[in-house]
Amino acid sequence: MPLSDFLAALKDNPYFGAGFGLVGVGTALAAARKGAQFGMIFFRRNYMITLEVPSKDKSYHWLLSWITKHARHTQHLSVETSYLQHESGRVHTQFEFHPSPGNHIIWYGKKWIRVERTREKQMVDLQTGTPWESVTFTALGRDRQLFVNILQEARELALKQEEGRTVMYTALGAEWRPFGFPRRRRPLSSVVLESGVEERIVDDVKEFISNPKWYTDRGIPYRRGYLLYGPPGCGKSSFITALAGELGYSICLMSLSDRSLSDDRLNHLLTVAPQQSIILLEDVDAAFVSRELLPTENPMAYQGMGRLTFSGLLNALDGVASSEARIVFMTTNFIDRLDPALIRPGRVDLKQYVGNCTHWQLTQMFRRFYPAESASEAERFAERALAAYTEISAAQVQGHFMLYKQDATGSIDNVARIKE
Ligand SMILES: Nc1ncnc2c1ncn2[C@@H]1O[C@H](COP(=O)(O)OP(=O)(O)OP(=O)(O)O)[C@@H](O)[C@H]1O
Numbered sequence: 001m002p003l004s005d006f007l008a009a010l011k012d013n014p015y016f017g018a019g020f021g022l023v024g025v026g027t028a029l030a031a032a033r034k035g036a037q038f039g040m041i042f043f044r045r046n047y048m049i050t051l052e053v054p055s056k057d058k059s060y061h062w063l064l065s066w067i068t069k070h071a072r073h074t075q076h077l078s079v080e081t082s083y084l085q086h087e088s089g090r091v092h093t094q095f096e097f098h099p100s101p102g103n104h105i106i107w108y109g110k111k112w113i114r115v116e117r118t119r120e121k122q123m124v125d126l127q128t129g130t131p132w133e134s135v136t137f138t139a140l141g142r143d144r145q146l147f148v149n150i151l152q153e154a155r156e157l158a159l160k161q162e163e164g165r166t167v168m169y170t171a172l173g174a175e176w177r178p179f180g181f182p183r184r185r186r187p188l189s190s191v192v193l194e195s196g197v198e199e200r201i202v203d204d205v206k207e208f209i210s211n212p213k214w215y216t217d218r219g220i221p222y223r224r225g226y227l228l229y230g231p232p233g234c235g236k237s238s239f240i241t242a243l244a245g246e247l248g249y250s251i252c253l254m255s256l257s258d259r260s261l262s263d264d265r266l267n268h269l270l271t272v273a274p275q276q277s278i279i280l281l282e283d284v285d286a287a288f289v290s291r292e293l294l295p296t297e298n299p300m301a302y303q304g305m306g307r308l309t310f311s312g313l314l315n316a317l318d319g320v321a322s323s324e325a326r327i328v329f330m331t332t333n334f335i336d337r338l339d340p341a342l343i344r345p346g347r348v349d350l351k352q353y354v355g356n357c358t359h360w361q362l363t364q365m366f367r368r369f370y371p372a373e374s375a376s377e378a379e380r381f382a383e384r385a386l387a388a389y390t391e392i393s394a395a396q397v398q399g400h401f402m403l404y405k406q407d408a409t410g411s412i413d414n415v416a417r418i419k420e
Pocket residue numbers: 190191192193230231232233234235236237238239332333394395396398
């Protein structure tokens with residue numbers, strides 16, 4: 001059907017009311033209007049299909065990108081600014097144009113489709129503070145498969161854009177929203193942990209992900225908790241980011257000291273976390289300290305800083321049940337400050353100390369940073385570093401190397417100044 005005919009059919013057109021006789025102009029017009037309305041309703045019900053997608057639906061953002069791709073000739077646009085990190089590490093600002101609120105016509109699957117994007121000025125999503133929006137697709141025919149195809153294409157397009165990148169989500173109201181630009185996946189080899197530590201965690205997570213049946217057969221909730229503990233700057237967060245990249249997972253980052261976090265909200269967020277994501281609760285000690293360490297005169301500390309209570313946190317962790325593998329990582333610098341109830345098996349199934357650099361780690365880091373240098377130079381670096389300090393974090397070593405980017409000998413000679 002040509003576009004003009006399609007548009008004509010969509011408009012409220014008195015055509016359907018024509019031919020009702022010459023009963024008087026007023027009556028004829030009213031009859032014509034009624035006829036038109038009836039005709040349109042009949043036509044819509046029987047020969048048109050529509051799909052409404054509200055902005056709070058997961059597919060909404062994918063669909064906006066899909067529409068942008070297909071409505072290339074539309075002149076009415078709105079902009080969304082994002083940042084993209086290139087291989088070199090440089091960040092580029094990217095403007096993505098989306099069709100503005102209003103009507104757009106798309107030719108897809110040998111059909112004309114009207115896409116109406118609406119934005120409610122009066123209605124705001126109370127949880128996210130953003131205006132309420134929706135897009136409605138209207139097409140002639142009865143075949144719903146058209147919409148299924150569009151949704152699948154939109155999802156594939158979104159996945160393609162995220163390929164090779166790790167998406168970070170943060171909690172906004174009761175939802176998870178991507179924040180910042182998707183980061184280039186960090187390779188696991190770029191995080192140098194003590195020998196065997198990486199394998200221990202990666203093998204455990206992979207085994208967990210590939211074995212849902214083991215859990216269902218035994219009626220055990222399909223979730224696994226990990227705790228990485230140790231001094232700052234030793235690679236806990238970097239390792240979790242690299243692990244997410246290795247698995248092709250995203251990260252849902254949450255701070256338990258967020259004052260707006262309540263028991264219900266945490267519970268809800270853990271339940272609705274995006275598929276294939278790692279939930280990361282950083283610095284859990286900052287929100288709750290062990291009951292045993294608590295001064296009795298300050299019971300508030302145990303209740304958490306916001307409206308989240310300790311028992312609420314335990315319940316939320318226990319309640320995480322999903323057909324999807326649910327992986328929760330917690331990090332802390334002070335494991336001894338954590339309540340034993342929080343880290344008992346079932347809530348934390350694997351605990352791993354991530355500590356300051358060992359001799360082995362120092363040699364590995366040196367060789368990674370200065371690939372042209374020999375193994376004996378790496379040994380010399382590690383020996384001198386550990387002779388000068390008993391405790392050096394990987395972050396400090398990395399900072400030191402950055403000072404001697406092109407000068408491996410300088411980095412060895414000045415290793416005693418690593419903490420200056
Ligand atoms: N083991 C490591 N191998 C390579 N780089 C590391 C390692 N540990 C830390 N770094 C570097 O140091 C910086 C800080 O590391 P990271 O945030 O992962 O440490 P952390 O243990 O999570 O610290 P905190 O306890 O303060 O959160 C990052 O830039 C990271 O690249």
